[in-house]
Amino acid sequence: MKKLNEFTVSLFTSGLVGAVVALPIIIISQSEIFTYTIKSALVGVLIGLMARSAYIFFYRRAPRYKLLSFASVFSIIAVGTGMGAWILGLVSFPYLIAIVIAAEIIGLTATILINRYACRLNERLKHTQDRIGKEES
């Protein structure tokens, strides 16, 4: 049940990001705000799910090549957002670029924060191992 809740929260966050990223463009282009926001949120959920899975996959399978995790997240956001916007009918190139940039900023910021947290955790681990090692010897 806990895992299901976590998964739901994660999907909701992705959906929210999808909606927020597309909202200014939808308003500017005077589209049907409600319908397009829902659709953008769904695209956000899909991109979030794929980016999350890819990040986990590369982080675990190739722990020495952290850049691969970042590259996978970057590519999925770029392609996913671009395709999503195109499917939803957004054909204006400048708008498309603006949406992709906004999505990349949010997605990569989250990835960088997670990665920094991982680095800090592992630094603390090494310090703890050194401390215990010294206490034992």
Place this chain on the structure above:
Amino acid sequence: MRVNLICTENLCPVLKEFLELRGIILEPEASVSLVERGLPLPEAGLVIVFDPQDFKTFLDFIDAFDCAPEKRETGILLGKKEEGFTVIRIKEVCYFFAAGNYVYAKTADKKFELKQKLYELEENYAFQGLARVSKSYLVNIMKIEEIIPWFGGRLLLRFKGLPDEIEVSRNYAKAFKQLIRM
């Protein structure tokens, strides 16, 4: 402390190592004898008969005599693998886990059954870097190679020389992070 150890051939090497690691000197002429149940008892001196089926009581008894604290090596356990016993050093163990009524120690290449409970190991060897990470797992911090932040505030632990990954559950993640002073 000097003792005369009388036991069967398959137990002798392990017990000998175990006792010597605790600073006990083995001497056939010693006035105290440790004898495995079923073997002939010496006629003179103090005789302690032990049952190989109840090693925990025997080990607790030996540990109660702080024979030579300066010589004694801490973090020694006796593990069971198939039909034999082996001395295990805690620093060699990556993690301990409970499955059913049994507790196991997992090293880089072997798995041993132990007599101790997880909470006993946690209480007695926390100073050597053992930390509880979930209801059924106790890990050796010294053997962790990498911590991976996981979803929902959990953590994933990867070990040196072992493909296994152990999850730090959300209930234990806070205490674990405090332990590494995060």
